[in-house]
Amino acid sequence: MKPKINTLVAPPRWIKRPYHREWLMQQANKLFDYFQYRSINPKGGFYEFDKLGRPTGGDNPVRGIHTTTRMVHCMAIGHLLGRPGCDDLLDHGMNYLWEHHRDKQHGGYFWQVDNDGPCGEPTKQAYGHAFVLLAASSAKFAGHPLADAMIADVTEVINTRFWEEQHGAVAEEFETDWTPVPGYRGQNCNMHMTEALMEAYEVTGDVEYLTKAKRIAELIIKKHATACEYRVAEHFTEDWKVDYNYSGNEMFRPSGTTPGHWLEWTRLLLQLYTLTGRSHEWMPKAARELFVSAFKFGWDFEKRGIFYTLDWNNQPKNRAKLWWPHAEGIGATHFLTAHFGEDMHMYAYRKQWSFIANHLLDHENGGWHEELSEDLVPQATLFPGKSDIYHALQACLIPLYPAVGSLPEMIFRDVKQP
Secondary structure (H helix, E strand, C coil), rough: CCCCCCCCCCCHHHHHHHHHHHHHHHHHHHHHHHHHHEEEEECEEEEEEECCECCCCCCCCEHHHHHHHHHHHHHHHHHCCCCCCCHHHHHHHHHHHHHHCCCCHHHHHHHHCCCCCCCCCCEEEEHHHHHHHHHHHHHHHHCCCCCHHHHHHHHHHHHHEEEEEEEEEEEEECCCCCEEECCCEEEHHHHHHHHHHHHHHHHCHHHHHHHHHHHHHHHHHHHHHHHCCCCCCCCEECCCCCCCCCCCCCCCCCCCCCCHHHHHHHHHHHHHHHHHCCCHHHHHHHHHHHHHHHHHEEECCCCCCCEECCCCCCCCECEEEEEEHHHHHHHHCCCCCCHHHHHHHHHHHHHHHHHHHHHHECCCCECCEEECCCCCCCCCCCCCCEECCCCHHHHHHHHHHHCCCCHHHHHHHHHHHH
């Protein structure tokens, strides 16, 4: 009879081991190598890539604001780290945001543009504006000359157009001329707005950003996720009642629940808890519960990996395994380990990195596979190639710094991991 192995008894923590820390930085550098030297579109903005690393979209590709802003954010991080050449991409992206995504007539920032101007869905979305604030805040940490003007500009738009004081959250979407698009409120844009508001507070010291971040977290997590047994509801009616039957865009508004967002909120809540003086005990409690729910219901115990979406009976709905929930799981377990020191969190950290290394890293073509089938075969039903450095880069770098603030803040302060 073979002895039973207790896999929850953890060896020394990986994030304290020099080899693991070096491996993380190597993976970050591989991502920089993949994106930095091929992303600039000479006609403006950045390319997205197919699975072989070739630019997509022909001579006039659509530039989504999330691609532009996330590249700015990541190149600001590279510049803060001291990586040569990232400042050129940071400057390229900031100028494109200011000159092309920004609506000089009506204010705000377009969701999509191409060589000829706004295209596709020429709307103003809170999701995109959250990332403009994040990009501008990261650029300010990096000392970019446009950062202050962009922070002031997008903050005014958020405050006067998107923020709904009666609810303590942002509205979802407007037409180009700021005609409201009625009937829907979403947590995804509010989650990323929370991320951006916290970094804006860090870089400006303006407590109003932090106040808004706290109110969003109170609505989405303290009120609704708690009532849903620590599952994050994604979709709401205009008066912020959970819409259990909503079915929308599978990439940005998938039906059901999304365990990856529970892990993302885990990290954000612990960051918010720290920034607000560790005075809101519901935040660390909710962070721990969200983590437990994400792995209890979202992890595929048979074939491994985190399911993309679940139904409200906690059964897999979209069984694909995407890269970003696993990347967010790294940040979540690093923050949990740092705040609570429990072996199960570091066990989950190791389990996820092993999954990423064996299945999500594209060892043949570079970068990460953005989507796997249920059986862990690379596929492209939602994500046609490799368009994003943001989630993967943060997964590689967040564990190298103290779990108390945003990644640009931690790099800027150069605080050493204890």
